[in-house]
Amino acid sequence: MSGLISVALDLYLERIGEADDQGAVDLVLGLLDDGVPAEDLLLRLVVPAQRRVGELWAANQWSVAREHAATAVSEAAVAAVAVRACPRPTRGRVTVACAYGEYHALPARLLAEVLRLRGWQVDFLGASVPGPHLMTYLHQTGPDLVALSCTLPTRLPRAHSVLTACRSAGMPVLAGGTGFGLDGRYARLLGADVWAPTADAAADNLEAGPLPSFPASPDAPAHVTGEEYTQLLQRRPDLLAGVLDALTRTYPPMASYDARQMERTAEDLGHIADFLCAALYVDDAAMFGEFIAWTCAVLRARGVPAEAVVTGLRILHDRLRDLPRACRSLTEGIRAAQAAARSG
């Protein structure tokens, strides 16, 4: 069976790359008819293909439009599999949602479908669910568990507030998605009741043990280093305006930037500030270093050298000397950008 899938992977990627939804749906339904289990189609075909889509975007080989169109086709393929294979619910009720601002809904959708295939009654609320709406929904439906997806660490503060609200309302939370760290460290830090790296691991985990019917009392509140995070958040507008200004003066190529390039640079600085906030929130300088290494690769594919990132981070570092934790993260980031500059 796994042979069938690996043969189909290239073809599937080709079809989603052409936004050929009918072709992609025909392919997955054909495999389903050939006896490939639905869960394997979701996790061993759609997931690796989508990972490849992300890589192709990062390498600037696929445009944003193509990436989004491909993801939309994958969503159609997942929906087709879900319609064909829908067992009767025999287990409890689970609500699957993305925190507000989280638009990568496909991983959460895959979890929802895998849980449904394993017999759970699943309510999938989709991308970017406003907190008050989620809580209203939870009070109205009273599920046994809330599954919360977070694909980027920058959304952790918001995911944390949702997680806390769910637990205060008496519902245990399953945390998933790369945003919680590859080993789930931020999920544990922020007080999730269960964490799993993949959808099938999450399903196994829920099957293995009785769920807590009520979250453990939060006698040890999540350790988050609030002070510097709050300061950075408050100073952010002035800080970024100042850094953009200083960067224009110290990084010569920017003198010839047009309005669109300036806008892009401001966006990149915004992302860097978001990640710095997230790193402070969970007190993890390594997270910031990893983000900078990834950013340098993405920017290099778009013609921006890592030296620009080094310059920007140095300016940030100079202006945040009074925030020791922020400086530690920035030092880690500068080191990562310098390594990228050497290897590039």
Add this chain to the structure above:
Amino acid sequence: MVEAQAESCRTQFLLEIGSRLSASLNTRRCAHATAELATSFLADAATVVLSPDDRRRVRWLRAVAERAAPEEGEVPATAAAVVPGLREALAGLPGSIRWLDPGDAPEWLLPGEFGPPRRLLVAALPGNAICTGALVLARRADGPAFDADAEMMACALAVRAGAAISAAVLYEKQSSINAILTADLLPRPLPELEGMELAGSLRASQQAGQIGGDFYDAYLPEPGGGPERAAMLILGDVCGKGAQAAVFAGRVRHCLRALLLLESRPERLVDLLNRSLLDSPVPYSQVTLVLGALHRAARGHLCIDLAVAGHPPPLILRQDGTVDEVASTGCLLGVLEETGVRPVTVDLAPGEVCLLYSDGITEAFGGPIGREMYGEDRLKSALASCAGMPASALVERLEQLSTDWLAGGDHDDQALLAIRSGPPSGREDPI
């Protein structure tokens, strides 16, 4: 020593009651929490029996110590009304604790594989001036009997559980009334029309209720309505926010539905709507909107007759990625006798997109620096980056970009509606 232990157990009991029963506004979860608290501190099995609902059914939920999942079920109210002790408790007769002989208990009130229990303790759950239900506690025959201390704890639990469950029942009732009242105000799913793809997004500034003053809708022509009758789209923004605005937006949509029986030209419909709003006794009955009549044309083209009344002009995404703005003339409706609305027709080749949006999108404040308005230029360049996307992906991307821009800040009601000409995917149908 024993006294101190009992005291610490009571403290723990009261703490847990406090945290668990104040958490949820869901009736079933509250009942579950009550039953579990009882089995943790008071009994080997505990059944929460809720007062009869509108269907004259009695829902019950039972926890048994050492068992993970609760048992649940429902019986006719008449079946609960014949059980001694339970009958009086559910009727709200005075007295907080009663006893029930296991021999008099119906099967559904006793846990399975449990053996005959000692006599059952029935505690009334007081509620919103009427009884909310009853808590029935069972101890195994080989364990200790309920003593005075246990009776006191059962009373304490019943009082707090009654308050929590009755609040949840009230919330459930209000929610279902609310759902009925707002169902018509939420956007209906857009229809699937041949030769085009529609996708919309609506986000209300008030996030809990998800209703607001921005709206969109699609109207399909009556079958056999003649060749001049076309599918009609509307996207609008009424004066005000929240529930009041949503109710007014609902009125505009219904008014248009009625007018469509008599008139099909967008600019005439706009004038008729304007007259109806001018006559409205409700103050501030004003709306900006775009109406579009959709006509399929030769070679996979789609023609849209647009009427724009005081609303941000629609944007057109061409095949080559350029973005045009539709020229618009009219003013908002409900203010002046003359709207000045002139019809404009746009022609979409296969794959081209017409985007209707509300000013909540362009007037959002935020951005990387945090204090800029999103503006039309950013929306246009965002739209330009969407060439080749299916309409649903395009709308989702524009929504995402605008949410990113807000960076968690407050926003006004926001609406997007995209009409994409040609086959639903990026692939062209084989000729």
